[in-house]
Amino acid sequence: MTMLKEGRPTTPVAVADAHMAPATVTGNRALMLDEALIFEIGSTETTGVDFAPAPNVTSRLGGLERKAIGLPGLSEQETVRHYTRLSRQNYAIDLGLFPLGSCTMKHNPRLNEKVARMPGFADLHPLAPQSTVQGALAVIHELAAWLVTLTGMHSVAMSPKAGAHGELCGLLAIRAALQARGDARSVVLVPESAHGTNPATAAFCGYQVEDIPATPEGRVDLAALTARLGPDVAAVMITNPNTCGLFERDLKTISDAVHAVGAFVYCDGANFNAIVGRVRPGDLGVDAMHINLHKTFSTPHGGGGPGSGPVVLSEALAPYAPLPFVEKQGDQFVLIEEESAQDHHGGTFGRMVAFHGQMGMFTRALAYIMSHGADGLRQVAEDAVLNANYILRSLDDVLDAPFGTSGPCMHEALFSDKGLAEGFTTLDIAKGLIDEGFHPMTMYFPLVVHGAMLIEPTETESKAALDQFIMALRSLAERAKAGDEALKGAPYHAPRRRLDETLAARKPVLTWEAPVMAQAAE
C-alpha cells in the first residue's frame, strides 16, 4: 500500500463495514435517496409549465371532449429533483467500466451532444421543403460516404432505426433480390452463437431458420455449413467478429461457397468496433451488414435506445435498398422518396420507417468519425482488441477461457463458469462485481458456453481502469471457487438487493394503481 508521510493511504483500499449501520426512518442513506413514484407524490392539479391563455373560441372537437386522464404533475423543482434522484440509482459509462460483451459501451463524447442540438439539425422538420434542408441532407450524404468507404461496400441504406431493424433491412433486400430473379428460397442459416435478433429477424421475414453448429474452437463449422448449402438457402447470417469474440477466419471461403449456390451473406455488424479501419467486410464477400451507430460510433445507449442501424450493401443488393435515400445532383442534395422513386429506382423494396432515419444519431456519429479520422478509427480497433486480450490473459489462470487457445480474441474476452464451487454461478460473480463498483459483463451469452461471461472493455478504458477491474474479478473468481457463501447474497451495496424476477413474471404489475386502503376493523 502506498502511504503519505502522514500515514494516510493514497489509493483506495479494501474496507469492511465496521458495524451494521442503524436503519433510517426515511429509508434514505445519506446521498442515496429513495424516490417515490410520480403517482404517489404528484397531483393532477400541479404543473411545472405555464402557457398563455387559450383564445376564447367555439370548440371544433367533434363533440369528443375528454374527461379525467389521471396524469400527475410536479413543479419544476420537484421534477428536477425526482429525475436527479432516480438517475443516481443507475450505473453508467460516465461512472465507470461497463464491460457488456457485444454492446460496445464506449465513452460518449459530449461534442456529439452539442452538435446534435444545433438548431439547424435539432429543430428541423423532416418534411420541410428540400431547398431548406440542404445541410441536413449533406450530413446524411457525408456519413454514408464514410460508412461505405470504411466497409468497402457499394452503398448504404441509412433509414433503419436500430441493429435489429437493420437486420430486417438486409434480409428484405436479399428477399427482394431473390424475388426479382424469380427464385423462391425458404431457408436462412444462422450459427448457434448468433444474437437472438438474427433468427427472430429471419423468421419475421418468413424464412425457416436452421442452426449451424460451432466448432470446439468457437467458430462456425465450415464443413457443416457447406454441407447444408443448397438451392433452398436464401442467406447465411453470420456475426464477425463473432459472439465468442473471435474472428471468423473462414468468412471469405464461406462467402464464396454461399455465392456459388446463389445465396447471400448477411453479416451482423454489432462487433465492427474490433476491425474498423483494419478490415473491410466488403473484402470478405459480405452482401449486407448493419452498423450499430450506438456501438461502434459512440452515439449514446440512453438506457436502451434510441439506436441507429444503417446497412451497407453489396452491388448485387444495392438496387433493392429501401426508401428514402439521398443523392447528389449537381450541387444540390436530393431526397429520393415515394414521389420520385418510380422514375429513378424501380427495384426498391419500399419504406421501412416514416421519414428518413435517426438524424439525431447521424450528426453524433459524423462528429465522432471526423474526430477520429481514418487514422484514429484504426487505433480504436487496435486498442479495443488490445484491451480485450489484456483482460483475457490477465484472468485465464483463475477463470476458464473455453476458446483461450483458438487464437487472439478480438474485441471481447469470453469465460465460462467451469471450476466454480458447487452451487456458485456466473450470476454470483456478476452481482459481486456490482458491489466492487463495476457493471457486470454480459451473462449467459453466447449459449454455446456454459455460464458464459462475455467481457468487452472497449478502447476508451485506461490501463488503470482495466487493472482495477481485473483485480476485482480475480478476487471474485477466487471467492466463487472457494465457496464463499457471502457471495450468494451480493449485491449488498447497490440501491437494491437481488430483485425477484420470478414474481414479476408470475404476477405482472406493469402500471401503477392506487393502493386499496384496508378498512379499519369496526
Add this chain to the structure above:
Amino acid sequence: MRYLPLTDTDRQAMLATIGAASIDDLFVDVPAEARLSGQIEGLPDHASELAVERHMSKLARQNLSAGEAPFFLGAGAYKHHVPASVDHLIQRGEFLTAYTPYQPEIAQGTLQVLFEFQTQVARLLGCDVANASMYDGSTACWEAIGMARRITKRGKAILSSGLHPHYVSVARTMAKFTGDVLAHEAPTLTAQTDIDALIAAIDKDTSCVVVQYPDILGRIADLTPLADAAHAAGALLVAVVTEPVALGALVPPGEMGADIVVGEGQSIGVGLQFGGPYLGLFACKQKYVRQMPGRLCGETVDAAGKRGFVLTLSTREQHIRREKATSNICTNSGLCALAFSIHMTLLGERGLRDMASLNHGLAVQAADRLAQVPGVTLLNDSFFNEFTLVLTKDARDVVRSLADKGVLGGVSLGRLFPDAPAIGKGLVVAVTETVTAEDIEALAMALEEEVA
C-alpha cells in the same frame, strides 16, 4: 487522440503481458487478402474538437430551422415547446450513458422511469397496459398489425385512407414478406372520415382495422361504432395517434373500444430532429399483453422486501425465444421515452389540458383566418391542431414558393400521396402553441399572393 486513454508505454506493457510482439499479432486470424496494411485511403485524418464543431455548424447553417420562420408543418411530426429542464435532465450521464437495464439492482433509475412512462402512456391512450416504447409510430403500427394477426389467426388488415401514408408504406413493405393482405385507398378531399366505408369492408378474414385519430387530414371521428363492428366480426381495432397532445382534449381511442393503440410520442419532450430518433408508443388491452412486442417493465420486490422494478415477460423477446419471438426488436427508444416522461410529469394533467386548449384555440383562429383568403377553402368540420386547406392549384408548388418567401406553410398532400393527383390541391396545416398571431398573418398574406 482525445478519446483514447492508452499511451504507447501502456500498449507495450500490455502486449508484453499478453505475450504478443506487436499489435499485428492480435489480428493474425484475419485472412491475408483482407488485412489492410495501412489506413484506408481517401479519408481524412483525425480532427480537433474545434474543427469538427466548425464543420458541423456550417452544415447546420445551411438549413432553415423551424424556429427561424413562420412554421406550420405537421403530418406526423410536430413542433412544440419543450421546457429547458427536460433536455438538462436527459443529458445527465447516468441516464444518457446507461444501457438497457439488464442488471436491475443498478438500473432502478431507468426502470422506475419506464414503469412511470408505461403508466403515463396507458392512461393517455386510454388502455390497460403499455410497453417501454418502440422505434417510432410507423414501426409500432406494423408491429400492431402483426400482433393482430397472431391474436386473430387472420391475415387481412384494413387500413383507413386517413392513415399517415408513410405508415401505410411501412405496412406495405412488411406485408410483402409476412403475407398479410392490406386493403387501403388514398383519401379524398371531404370533411367526412371513412369510418362507414371501413365498417362496410370488415369481413370474416379481417384481422384488424387500422385507423388514425385525428387522421392525416386532421379530421376526428368517434371510433366506437368502428370498434363495435370490428369486434362483432372477430377482428381488432388498432388506433394510431400521431399527435399525442390531442389526447389532452379528446377522448382517447382506448376508451372508444380500440384493442391496440399505437402512436408517435415525438410531440412530448423529443423535438423534431429531422424525423428521428422518435418514440413509438404501444398500448393494448390487458388480455393481449403476452402478444405484445418490445420491452416491458414490471414491479417486484428485492431480497430485503423493498419495492423495485425489473424488465419482465421477456420470454416474448428475441434474446430468449429467438425465432419464436413476438418481434425482432431489441433496442427501443429509451432516452426518448425518458424525455417524454419528464415533459409529461412537468405538464401533469393540468398542463397537458392547457397545452391542448391553446393548440386548439390557435388552430381554430388560424383556420378561420386562412379560410378568408380568396382561393382557399377549409376542408374540416372537426380538427384538433391540424387541418386541411384546399387551394386553387397544386399545393406542392405553393409550399416551395412559400419557402422562398421564408414561410414554412404546411405539408402538401402531393408530397404525401404522389399517386393520388386528385388530392394534390390539399395543404395540411399544423398550428401549435409555438405559432403567433403574426405567423398566422404572414401565412395568410403569403398564401394570398400565391393562390389569388
